[in-house]
Amino acid sequence: MKWYYEQPVKIIFGDHKIQELSIIIQKEQYKKGILVTTTHFIKNGFAGQLLDDKKNHLADIFAGFSPNPDVEEVNRLGEHLRKEKIDFIVALGGGSVIDGAKAASVLIEKETSIQKYHNTGEKVPKKHLPLIAIPTTAGTGSEVTNVSVLTNRNQGIKAPIASESFYPQYAIVDPTLTWSMPADLTASAGIDVLSHAVEGYWSRLHQPICDVLAVYAAKLVLTNIRTVYKDPNNQASREKMAAASLIAGLAFGQPKTTASHACSFPLTNLYHIPHGEACGLTLDFFIRLNGTKDFRTRELTSQLGFYDYEQFADAVQRLKRDLHLRTNLTDVHINEEKKEELIRLSHHANLKNNPVEVTDEDLRRLYDGLCD
8 A cells, every 4th residue: 555645734723722823923923914704704893803913914804705716806816915915814714715815825926817727737836825724614624625626607617726835834723713604504514524524535545544534524524413503502513513624624635525526516616506515415326326336435334333335325315304405406407408518517537536437327317316
């Protein structure tokens, strides 16, 4: 067995750990930063508090990312970084905010656009601004990965970019920041965490350190997501879901995701299904498909306490119903032409990481089942 593992992100985890932000900034001797966040944290005053604390050296706020960050939004932030001579970024928000900040962090050398690197295979510049990622959702794990998922709405493309330059320098994971997550986001983000863990485990690029992390994260989700969905004030379960999100990010960061994520990109891009929900929509299908031929899928099934992969897939299906996540596409009214488009667009690079080859016939069976 040959494998490689690297995790350059310094991780700080625990309730109220955001209070250490100024300590990090002082330690690293950063001079002029920008807070990348959402309008939610501007309206509730939290962003203003961080900006007003002079020890944070934050000179400005950018809140221009949509739920699926677009390349043009990244370019606008990049232009602002260059114009204002920003030397570090603090990203406070969910995966969209952190992914957008990662991508913009490399647009500092000259007037270039992120389109040059999006879905092109062009190598991302090594030079980038240091990033402190502070997630406020328990879902993407973006705070510890080298991946930025971006949309190009003009070209109808949603795809990830992976680069060593995208690793944040620090991740401050403060579970108290997730307490305000609404139920629908808790559910969608939670099923995304489970998808990260499961896909990281069975990926063709799997390796033993990530295997252990994947199993641990999946168990945390399966034992806590229903509790936190029904009782959002359950602080113990909120903390465990924040840990699950972080650890699942570590679990899939190097093995990468597989079929469920490959299919999620066109589902989100064409039909505006939230990313996590789109991943969960196909997860049970791929548990069954992989379970028929892949030993590691059956091995994972056993480690998670299920009798066989069919029971595991059924459990995921029940979980989606309990979380009021979609289990089909019948309301979207997808005709045969649109199904063929979904099949074609599902052949994303991540599909090749799946442990079992996924054919057009498999994808047709998937989408026929979801649309009937």
